[in-house]
Amino acid sequence: MEFGLSEEQTLLQDSINRYLSEELPLDQVRKIATGDVPDSSVWQGLTELGIPGLLIPEAQGGVGLGYLDAAIVSESLGYHVTPGPFLASAIIAPVALNLAGGQEALLSSIADGSRRVGIAFGEAVGARADAGFTVADGKISGKSLFALDSNADDYLVADADCNLYLVSAADVKRTNLSTVDMTRSTCELVYDNAEATLVSRDVNVFIEALDAGRTMQAADTLGAAQSMLDQAVAYSMQREQFDRLIASFQAVKHMCADMVANLEPCRAMVWYAGHALDELPDEKRLMACHTKAHLQEVGQQVAKTSTEVHGGMGFTDLVGLHYWFKRIGANRQLLGSPEMLREEAARIQGFAA
Amino acid sequence: MDLSFGQEYEEFRAEVRQFVEDNRDKQPKARDYRSEDAVAWQKKLIENGYTLRTIPKEYGGLGAEPDIIKSRIIAEEFGRAQMHTGLAGQGISMLTPILLEMGTEEQRQEFIRPTIVGEMDWCQGYSEPGSGSDLASLSTRAELDGDEWVINGQKIWTSGAHRADWIFCLVRTEPEARKHHGISFLLFKMDTPGIEVRPLVDMTMTPNFNEVFFTDVRVPKHQIVGKRGEGWQVANALLGFERGSLAPPDAAQSRLNALIKIMHQETINGERLIDNPLFRERLMKIQGRVMAMSYNDMRLLSARINKNQDTKLAAMVVKLQGTELRHELEGLAIDVMGEIGLSFGDNPYVRDAGTWQFQYMYYLGLIIGGGTNQIQRNIISERGLGMPREPRAKVK
Ligand SMILES: Cc1cc2nc3c(=O)[nH]c(=O)nc-3n(C[C@H](O)[C@H](O)[C@H](O)COP(=O)(O)OP(=O)(O)OC[C@H]3O[C@@H](n4cnc5c(N)ncnc54)[C@H](O)[C@@H]3O)c2cc1C
Numbered sequence A: 001m002e003f004g005l006s007e008e009q010t011l012l013q014d015s016i017n018r019y020l021s022e023e024l025p026l027d028q029v030r031k032i033a034t035g036d037v038p039d040s041s042v043w044q045g046l047t048e049l050g051i052p053g054l055l056i057p058e059a060q061g062g063v064g065l066g067y068l069d070a071a072i073v074s075e076s077l078g079y080h081v082t083p084g085p086f087l088a089s090a091i092i093a094p095v096a097l098n099l100a101g102g103q104e105a106l107l108s109s110i111a112d113g114s115r116r117v118g119i120a121f122g123e124a125v126g127a128r129a130d131a132g133f134t135v136a137d138g139k140i141s142g143k144s145l146f147a148l149d150s151n152a153d154d155y156l157v158a159d160a161d162c163n164l165y166l167v168s169a170a171d172v173k174r175t176n177l178s179t180v181d182m183t184r185s186t187c188e189l190v191y192d193n194a195e196a197t198l199v200s201r202d203v204n205v206f207i208e209a210l211d212a213g214r215t216m217q218a219a220d221t222l223g224a225a226q227s228m229l230d231q232a233v234a235y236s237m238q239r240e241q242f243d244r245l246i247a248s249f250q251a252v253k254h255m256c257a258d259m260v261a262n263l264e265p266c267r268a269m270v271w272y273a274g275h276a277l278d279e280l281p282d283e284k285r286l287m288a289c290h291t292k293a294h295l296q297e298v299g300q301q302v303a304k305t306s307t308e309v310h311g312g313m314g315f316t317d318l319v320g321l322h323y324w325f326k327r328i329g330a331n332r333q334l335l336g337s338p339e340m341l342r343e344e345a346a347r348i349q350g351f352a353a
Numbered sequence B: 001m002d003l004s005f006g007q008e009y010e011e012f013r014a015e016v017r018q019f020v021e022d023n024r025d026k027q028p029k030a031r032d033y034r035s036e037d038a039v040a041w042q043k044k045l046i047e048n049g050y051t052l053r054t055i056p057k058e059y060g061g062l063g064a065e066p067d068i069i070k071s072r073i074i075a076e077e078f079g080r081a082q083m084h085t086g087l088a089g090q091g092i093s094m095l096t097p098i099l100l101e102m103g104t105e106e107q108r109q110e111f112i113r114p115t116i117v118g119e120m121d122w123c124q125g126y127s128e129p130g131s132g133s134d135l136a137s138l139s140t141r142a143e144l145d146g147d148e149w150v151i152n153g154q155k156i157w158t159s160g161a162h163r164a165d166w167i168f169c170l171v172r173t174e175p176e177a178r179k180h181h182g183i184s185f186l187l188f189k190m191d192t193p194g195i196e197v198r199p200l201v202d203m204t205m206t207p208n209f210n211e212v213f214f215t216d217v218r219v220p221k222h223q224i225v226g227k228r229g230e231g232w233q234v235a236n237a238l239l240g241f242e243r244g245s246l247a248p249p250d251a252a253q254s255r256l257n258a259l260i261k262i263m264h265q266e267t268i269n270g271e272r273l274i275d276n277p278l279f280r281e282r283l284m285k286i287q288g289r290v291m292a293m294s295y296n297d298m299r300l301l302s303a304r305i306n307k308n309q310d311t312k313l314a315a316m317v318v319k320l321q322g323t324e325l326r327h328e329l330e331g332l333a334i335d336v337m338g339e340i341g342l343s344f345g346d347n348p349y350v351r352d353a354g355t356w357q358f359q360y361m362y363y364l365g366l367i368i369g370g371g372t373n374q375i376q377r378n379i380i381s382e383r384g385l386g387m388p389r390e391p392r393a394k395v396k
Helices: A007-023 A026-033 A040-048 A067-079 A086-100 A104-111 A122-126 A203-236 A250-279 A284-309 A321-333 A338-348 B006-026 B036-048 B068-080 B090-102 B105-117 B231-246 B249-265 B277-305 B312-316 B318-342 B352-368 B373-384
Strands: A117-120 A132-136 A139-148 A154-158 A164-168 A173-177 A186-195 A197-200 B122-125 B141-145 B148-156 B166-172 B183-189 B195-200 B209-220
Touching: A007 A040, A007 A067, A026 A040, A026 A321, A067 A086, A067 A203, A067 A250, A086 A104, A086 A117, A086 A139, A086 A154, A086 A197, A086 A203, A122 A139, A122 A154, A122 A203, A139 A154, A164 A186, A197 A203, A203 A250, A203 A284, A203 A321, A250 A284, A250 B277, A250 B312, A250 B318, A250 B373, A284 A321, A284 A338, A284 B277, A338 B277, B006 B036, B006 B068, B036 B105, B068 B249, B068 B277, B090 B105, B090 B122, B090 B166, B090 B231, B122 B209, B141 B166, B148 B166, B148 B183, B166 B231, B183 B209, B183 B231, B231 B318, B249 B277, B249 B318, B249 B352, B277 B312, B277 B318, B312 B318, B312 B373, B318 B352, B318 B373
Parallel strands: A117 A154, B122 B166
Antiparallel strands: A117 A139, A132 A139, A139 A186, A154 A164, A164 A197, A173 A186, B141 B148, B148 B209, B166 B183, B195 B209
């Protein structure tokens, strides 16, 4: 029995961290966030490291790794507020396409970086009055909101019954929807009798893809929050007030200790959730819901506290701490808020109808 | 990540489950520590290897190889059934590990067996009226007179001193040395002449702790653990054991199960508590936190066998997080029960023998005891994150 990361997993995480610290300084994140540089610049580099094909079988040119491996990659991406379509194109879409079967060609082009697949899951996760669509005879009409990735080539669209369709970006009217999180894009998709290819009618395909996505969001928040904590401690060790390092003020120390106390147990929880997706079918649903919900609560506390430790500087664009703050905020809202997820956790255990 | 237990362990789990099934009615009531019942139960658990598995045979244990998976399975199965997991007094959880590590052979022979079966009960004499968080400033004196230490001074908040047979006690033996270097760790009987125990009623209205006064108490010279003046190191090793054991996640899991049961059984206005969405939301929130602490614990257990894992921070947060979590969990049970949740003591409507109110308060005590949670935060930030110590404010 060993509860922890294997040597290979540690190496994988080290190599991605090394790549991101060299290639993705905050300046670069800024340029992508403000639109001066396309997010494909980072995605290209990550493609060379095999990231889009992490979960794609080797037969389709992927790396064929497991969910826990993907979770630690996701943690690193969160730590470096990495722009790009990881959540949709490397996790949710490949998981669904692979389980659904018959999508080998598309999986290959995701793995080699030539296509990006976004997702539009709003109708299945939490339908809104200002969106909605119908599908009939292979044609889709209507609207999706907050589809992940404004630069995708195709979209995997879920309807209210969790059926999955593939729609080409070329056939839809797409408008970028700006959010606070400028490191990842979301958009509105308007369909006007567009081609919609049925990918799956199996609700379990949808659920597994969603669970995987939620677990990766939790991992992303773990990384982003860890970075905020590290930045808070580092800042406190160089900023002086009242002729002292602010790190020597107990109020500051206790804020940092509380961040550690909340965040450190989350690491084990995220690992376990990743492992559950790989190996524990009876637990994986509950883990995905609870892990995303819990990480978002802790992430929010860390995001606020770290900003406070930085004082007025934390509130400026100069130090850029807000990129992490907003990333964590986006992970909280997308694909299910904590309250929604906890109610789902209650349903999974038979505590709610 | 490899959580596979394998066939051997699945058989072991079946055994434990059978034991739990067969003995459900034979376990002692949760709160009557050290009754005949409890001692008999403790012996039975030790014989079967369900508690203190690794204590060597020559000191009254089973001498089992440390087997983290078996310990895990035992904890899981006992927790699932909300089964009494055995005695856990300060002699068992604090003194025994330290004697195993730092005691003389004679001390181990003399003390460990009776301690672990619950026949020899201990109290911890550390805190003094002027020395709580700043324990190293303690002033109870011990002076050597021939072959005996002569002790004068006072301890306070000494849990269980009124029923303890022995005390492990910190005393100042080298008043000239700097404060951390002048302390020794002594063991002595509580019926030694010159000891006066005055009960101190705590907020649960139980005289659980005491004031203990020493007037010319004479203790044989050899009843010292570690060397003269090294008591602080011995005590710190002990505090490590205490902190880890103050808030075990399996107990939290077991209480959570009990809370879930209550929420299915109790109704208000004909509605089951679990059907109230606000209560359910709070339950789920706590459940998520209990889960995080359980997996944190798995990680810590695993790090003990796979020495390459760095779990320093993960270990440091257990007391702080675990005690706060339990206090909230017990408080949630009280909240969902409404007026019934107020019941305490001899009230026909009291649920689960009043344990919810009792534990709610008790865990506030543990937030303060064993190094307050503010002191835990100091430790995490200074030793965990490398932040500087607070400069001392000088008295003007
Ligand atoms: C239920 C219970 C059981 C106990 N059992 C025992 C026992 O068996 N044996 C024994 O020896 N003792 C026992 N104690 C005593 C316990 O160890 C002390 O109460 C504890 O260490 C705090 O010391 P104090 O009460 O003097 O509080 P103080 O040290 O006076 O603290 C008061 C407040 O000041 C804060 N504070 C103090 N110093 C600092 C600092 N440096 N930084 C930030 N905040 C600070 C504390 O956090 C606290 O909030 C027990 C206590 C309780 C509540």
